[in-house]
Amino acid sequence: MSVNLSGIKGVIFDLDGTLVESRLNFTQMRSDIGCPPDEDILTFVAQITCGKAQDKANDRILQHELNDARCAKWLFTGKQMVDTVHEYGLPMAIVTRNCRAASNIKIANNNIPIDFVLTREDAPAKPDPTALLMVAEKWQLQPKDCLYVGDYIYDQLAAENAGMQWLLV
Known part of the structure; x- marks a missing residue:
């Protein structure tokens, strides 16, 4: 999957269903x-x-x-996207509705090279845009210069509510 990153200064990813598989029932x-x-x-x-x-x-x-x-294991497309963003040298973060403990296990077990992770313990859960705006603020970027990549309507709504570009995978 090729992602157009022209004009993008930072990329935020959802975790489940975007970077790693999830079998949550x-x-x-x-x-x-x-x-x-x-x-x-x-x-x-x-x-x-x-x-x-x-x-x-x-x-x-x-x-x-x-x-x-x-x-939970890497999704092929998720790994490709992270590798591409890494090649561009852009900052990356994860914003997830998951809890911190589960997120840490998924990230560690799959060697996901993203340290900046916000979970539902850090900010209101998506579709609330707070966590996305926190990332943009930490990076000192305008929300419009950030891309949020997710797999669910809450991801799209959170990005739209934050004024960010978005990509559903």
Whole structure:
């Protein structure tokens, strides 16, 4: 896959489904915590008012994510894109809805050469643009000069909300 990087000064990647495969079973996760099928799972958990129930839901999600992280492998297209961006000498970051622990496992197990990683513990989850804007600010770049690469509508919406260019893979 060839990516046109003309005019791009920094590239931010989603993790699951973009750089690495993910076998997260969101249907099972929703079932485990009682989340309706048409509701965003993180939004659902954030709205649980009982602290114990919210902790239990977060623990279930964490277990699913950690199990998935242990077997996640590079996606061919993801590796190609990272290699291309590296050849251009552009800064790279990862913004993911994943938790930090699972993200770290996926990155370490696959030797992904990106150190700047923001997870849902660092900023509101996508489609909220905060994490993308944090990256642009750290790089001292205008959002319009950054490209966000993802695989899901939340990635596109986050990039649009941040005023960034985007690519769905």
